[in-house]
Amino acid sequence: MRLVLGIALLWLLLADDGARQGRRGNAAYRAERYAEAAELYxxxxxxxQDPAVRFGLQYNLGAALLRLGEAGAARAAFDAALRLASNHTERAxxxxxxxxxxFTEGDLQAALYYYRMALLADPDFEDARFNYEYVLRHLPSSPPPSPSGGSATHNDPNNASARNTPGRGLANRGSRENANPSDSQSDAAKPQQPSSTKPGAPPPPSQLSPEAAARLLEALQRQEQEALRRALRLPTTPRKVQKDW
Structure with missing residues (x-):
């Protein structure tokens, strides 16, 4: 299986000074001057202070930072864009x-959280569903209780073992290689469908234990469970996500 990665740059077509800097940033981005683009954003x-322009600037800043390999800063920028999102499409x-x-940082629990949020905003978001399944299957399962009855140490997705989870190195490459400018959609900054370009395939994913799956489902709020049951029609065999934009 392959983790679907990739982002599309937003166009900023509004007329204030922030949008003008954003357009300069887009030009630098297209010329692969990503540090300059990030600074312009x-x-x-x-x-x-226009919320729509700020959303586009934060989103594009995240794209440029991913190109620079600064996954932590990119995540913060996308998180800021998420707080500014005005509709389900932008949130997704x-x-x-x-x-x-x-995922690029190796924080699988956080990646799962964000993909779930994307699916709750847009249950038909195929790439988010694909990635949710991928990460779910790669979460480290908890070890069995020790014979002495003591509590076992649970795997931390941020520890060395999780950082070596299959696919992490692919994410580092794919995030930097798959961000491409998109065509304009309208007179305001609107998100584009992410690219379906995928990095090379990692080893076959491990199966999540029934106990670990149950714990994950119990952690979801009741209203989320119904939405996820509709959204997560998990494929039984690996498949490619078709590009339809």
């Missing part, structure tokens, strides 16, 4: 790419 954020795209950044 940051400058734009200082020049506007920002959460999805925050999940990609978290």
């Amino acid at each position: 940051r400058q734009g954020l200082l020049l506007t 795209r920002a959460a999805y790419n925050a999940g990609n950044a978290a």
